[in-house]
Amino acid sequence: MGEGGGEGTVVTPTAEFPDLGPEELGSLRRIGDRWRVDRRDRPGPADELPVDPTLGRYRRRPAPSRFGRLAPIEMFQAGEPDELVATEPANLSGSRLGRGLGRLRRVLLGPPLSSAAVLYERMRKLVALPVLSSDLLSSVAYGPEAMLAVLVLAGGAALGLSLPLGALLVLLMVAVGISYRQTIPAYPHGAGSYIVAGDNLGAGAGLAAAAGLMVDYVLTVSVSVAAGIHAVTSALSGLTGLTVPLGVLMIAVLLAGNLRGIRTAGNIFVLPTYAFVVALLAVLGAGFFQAAGRGFTALPPPDVPAAEGLGLLLVLRAFSSGAVSMTGIEAVSNAVPAFRPPEWRNARTTLSWMVAMLVGLFAGIVVLIHLNGLAPRPGETLLSQLARTIFPTGPWYALVQAATALILLLAANTAFNDFPRLLFFMARAGHAPRRFLHMGDRLAFGNGLVALSVTAALVFVVFGGHTEALIPLYAVGVFLAFTLSQAGMVVHWHRRRGARWRHRLAVNAVGAALSGLILLTAAVAKFAEGAWVVVVAVPLLVLLFRRVQRHYRRLNGALALRPPGPPPASPGPPLPAEGQETPQQIRHLVVVPVARLNRASLRALAYAASLGQPTLAVHLAPNEEEADRFRGQWEAWGDHLRLETIVSPYRAVIGPLAHYLEALHASRADLVLTVIVPEVVLRHRWHRPLHSQVERRLRRALRELAGVVVTSVPVHLPG
Known part of the structure; x- marks a missing residue:
C-alpha cells in the first residue's frame, strides 16, 4: 500500500462491469420479493427446463453446423455451480473471408489472452524504464534544438544564453520529477493529472487536465514520429518527399505493436531505448574527451544575423521551447497499475532513474553544443551536427543517427501506454464513452489505441510532418497538465497534513509555479504560432466531456433500480x-x-x-x-x-x-x-x-x- 489514499481501482477487465450501490441492492431485493410472490401464485413447474443448461447431457460432438467447426460445445467446461467456462475464444465468422481475416489477426496480434493473465501482463522495472521513458529521453533530441532555434533569432551571440537557460531547465526537471515522485505513493492506483486535479481542485480542473493530457499524448505521437522521420531524412535526403506516408506507416506499426499487449509491446521497445542511451553516452563521452583536449574552450558560434531583438519575451519563449524536453515525465505516474507488485514502489524507482538519465543527457548535450559552437540550421538537426562533429569518420555517426531515429519513432509508444489508460479512468467516471473500458483479446485497450492512432495520424498529415509546426501546440497541453497536477498535490498535502507535509507541499508548490510560468509563457508567446489551437481545444474538450457525463448521468438515472410500486391488488394507475x-x-x-x-x-x-x-x-x-x-x-x-x-x-x-x-x-x-x-x-x-x-x-x-x-x-x- 502507498502512503496516501488515492481513489481508484486496479485496471482489470471487471472494471467494465461496475457493482451496484447499497440503495440499488436494497431495491433489487424488494423487486425480487415481488417476483417470489408472483412465482408462488403461478401454477406449474416454473423452474423445470426442457434442456440441461450445464450441457452435461451432451456426450457426443454435434454434427458440424455453420459455426460448429469454430465453436463446438466441447469448448465449455464446468466451473462454479451453475457456471460454464469457455476454454477458447469463439470465432463466429462463417464466411471464408471472415475466417481468413481472423487468422491474419491472430498472426499480427497473437492468440487471445485469458482475463486471469492481466496479473502477468505487468512490466518489471528494466522493461518499464525504456517503455515509459522513450518519450522523455527522446525529447532531448529536439528539446535543446527547440530552445536554440528561438535564441538564434537574436543572433549568434545570444546562443551563449543556452547554458543559464539549460541550468534553469535542469532545476525544473528535478523539481517536477520530485513532485511526481511524491505523487506516486499518494495515488498508488494511477496518479494521472486527471485524477489528482479532479480529486483536489474539482471536476472542472480534472477535465481541463485530461484535455491537456489528451492533446499532449496525441502530439507526442505526432511530434515523435515527425522528429524521427526528420532524423531519417537528415541522413537520407532522398526520402524527404516521403515524409508524410512514412510517418503514417510508422503510426500504424506502433498501433499493431501495442495491440499485441503491454508486455509484448514492452519487449519490442526495450532495445531501441537502451541503444539510444548508449549512443548518446558515447557522444557525450567522446565529446567531452575532445573538449578536454583543448581545455574546454568553447568554439565560437557561427555569425548569424539577428532577426529579433534580445528581450525578456524572447528568453521566455526559448525557455518554454526547451521545456518540451520534459514531455513524458508524467508517464510513470499515469501507468502505476502496469507495474509488477509492489506497483507504486517500482514505479517510483523507475521515475527516479528516468529523471536522473534525463538530467544527465540534457545537460550534457546542451554543454557540448555550446562547446562546439553549433547553431540550428535547416536540413540537419543539431544532434546530427553534434554527432557528425564528434565522429567525422567511421560508422559511429550512422549508428548514432540510426539509434536517434529509432527512439524518436518509438517514443510515441509512451503515449500508446498512457492515452488508453487515461480514457479508461475517464470512462469509469462517465466523462468518456464506456467503450474505452473494454479490454481487447490481448488485454490491451484497443479502442483507445485506435482513437489515438487515428487522431495523431490526422494531425501529422494536416501539419505535413513538420516538427517545428507541432511543438508550439505541444508545450501548452503538456504544462497545463503539469500545473494542475502539481497544484492539486499542494491541496492534497494541505488537506492530509501527514508526516513532513509542509516539505512535500513546498516541493509541489515549486513544481506548480515553474510549470505555470512555462504554461503562461507558451500560451502567450506562441499563441499566433499555433498555440491558439490548444487554447481553444481544451475548453471545447471539457465541454464535450461534460456533455458525455450528462448523458451517462441521465442514462444511469433512467436505469437505476428503484423500490417496486404497490402490488397489483392495490389501487392505483397502471404503470408505463x-x-x-x-x-x-x-x-x-x-x-x-x-x-x-x-x-x-x-x-x-x-x-x-x-x-x-x-x-x-x-x-x-x-x-x-x-x-x-x-x-x-x-x-x-x-x-x-x-x-x-x-x-x-x-x-x-x-x-x-x-x-x-x-x-x-x-x-x-x-x-x-x-x-x-x-x-x-x-x-x-x-x-x-x-x-x-x-x-x-x-x-x-x-x-x-x-x-x-x-x-x-x-x-x-x-x-
Whole structure:
C-alpha cells in the first residue's frame, strides 16, 4: 500500500462491469420479493427446463453446423455451480473471408489472452524504464534544438544564453520529477493529472487536465514520429518527399505493436531505448574527451544575423521551447497499475532513474553544443551536427543517427501506454464513452489505441510532418497538465497534513509555479504560432466531456433500480410499459407485421401464438384491391388471429406501421408491444443487394418507440 489514499481501482477487465450501490441492492431485493410472490401464485413447474443448461447431457460432438467447426460445445467446461467456462475464444465468422481475416489477426496480434493473465501482463522495472521513458529521453533530441532555434533569432551571440537557460531547465526537471515522485505513493492506483486535479481542485480542473493530457499524448505521437522521420531524412535526403506516408506507416506499426499487449509491446521497445542511451553516452563521452583536449574552450558560434531583438519575451519563449524536453515525465505516474507488485514502489524507482538519465543527457548535450559552437540550421538537426562533429569518420555517426531515429519513432509508444489508460479512468467516471473500458483479446485497450492512432495520424498529415509546426501546440497541453497536477498535490498535502507535509507541499508548490510560468509563457508567446489551437481545444474538450457525463448521468438515472410500486391488488394507475419490473405488472400485446403469407411469416405467426398472449397481425396494402386479396388469403388460412389491414396509398411501409404502433401504445401506455418480425437470413453478403432489407429497416425504426420490444424470427436459406 502507498502512503496516501488515492481513489481508484486496479485496471482489470471487471472494471467494465461496475457493482451496484447499497440503495440499488436494497431495491433489487424488494423487486425480487415481488417476483417470489408472483412465482408462488403461478401454477406449474416454473423452474423445470426442457434442456440441461450445464450441457452435461451432451456426450457426443454435434454434427458440424455453420459455426460448429469454430465453436463446438466441447469448448465449455464446468466451473462454479451453475457456471460454464469457455476454454477458447469463439470465432463466429462463417464466411471464408471472415475466417481468413481472423487468422491474419491472430498472426499480427497473437492468440487471445485469458482475463486471469492481466496479473502477468505487468512490466518489471528494466522493461518499464525504456517503455515509459522513450518519450522523455527522446525529447532531448529536439528539446535543446527547440530552445536554440528561438535564441538564434537574436543572433549568434545570444546562443551563449543556452547554458543559464539549460541550468534553469535542469532545476525544473528535478523539481517536477520530485513532485511526481511524491505523487506516486499518494495515488498508488494511477496518479494521472486527471485524477489528482479532479480529486483536489474539482471536476472542472480534472477535465481541463485530461484535455491537456489528451492533446499532449496525441502530439507526442505526432511530434515523435515527425522528429524521427526528420532524423531519417537528415541522413537520407532522398526520402524527404516521403515524409508524410512514412510517418503514417510508422503510426500504424506502433498501433499493431501495442495491440499485441503491454508486455509484448514492452519487449519490442526495450532495445531501441537502451541503444539510444548508449549512443548518446558515447557522444557525450567522446565529446567531452575532445573538449578536454583543448581545455574546454568553447568554439565560437557561427555569425548569424539577428532577426529579433534580445528581450525578456524572447528568453521566455526559448525557455518554454526547451521545456518540451520534459514531455513524458508524467508517464510513470499515469501507468502505476502496469507495474509488477509492489506497483507504486517500482514505479517510483523507475521515475527516479528516468529523471536522473534525463538530467544527465540534457545537460550534457546542451554543454557540448555550446562547446562546439553549433547553431540550428535547416536540413540537419543539431544532434546530427553534434554527432557528425564528434565522429567525422567511421560508422559511429550512422549508428548514432540510426539509434536517434529509432527512439524518436518509438517514443510515441509512451503515449500508446498512457492515452488508453487515461480514457479508461475517464470512462469509469462517465466523462468518456464506456467503450474505452473494454479490454481487447490481448488485454490491451484497443479502442483507445485506435482513437489515438487515428487522431495523431490526422494531425501529422494536416501539419505535413513538420516538427517545428507541432511543438508550439505541444508545450501548452503538456504544462497545463503539469500545473494542475502539481497544484492539486499542494491541496492534497494541505488537506492530509501527514508526516513532513509542509516539505512535500513546498516541493509541489515549486513544481506548480515553474510549470505555470512555462504554461503562461507558451500560451502567450506562441499563441499566433499555433498555440491558439490548444487554447481553444481544451475548453471545447471539457465541454464535450461534460456533455458525455450528462448523458451517462441521465442514462444511469433512467436505469437505476428503484423500490417496486404497490402490488397489483392495490389501487392505483397502471404503470408505463417501461416502468414495469416484475412479471405481474406486464400486460402484453404481440404484433406481427405480415407482408405476404409464406413460410417466414407463418413461422413468425406460429411463434407469436405459442407465447399465449393477445396477438394481432398487421398487413400494409398499397390499395384496396391488395387489401381485399390478402384478406381472402387470410380467410383461406383459417383466420386464426385477428388481422388489421392498413392501406398505404403512397406505398410507404415503415412510416405508417411505426405510427400505427405508436398510436396503439399511446392508447394503452401500460401495454408492452412485442413486435415479432419475420426475417430471411442470407448466407452471403453479396445477396443483400438482391433484397429490400425491409425487416432491418423496420427493426431500426421500431427501436425508437418507447414500450416496444422488437424481436425477429429468422428463416435461414439452405446452403
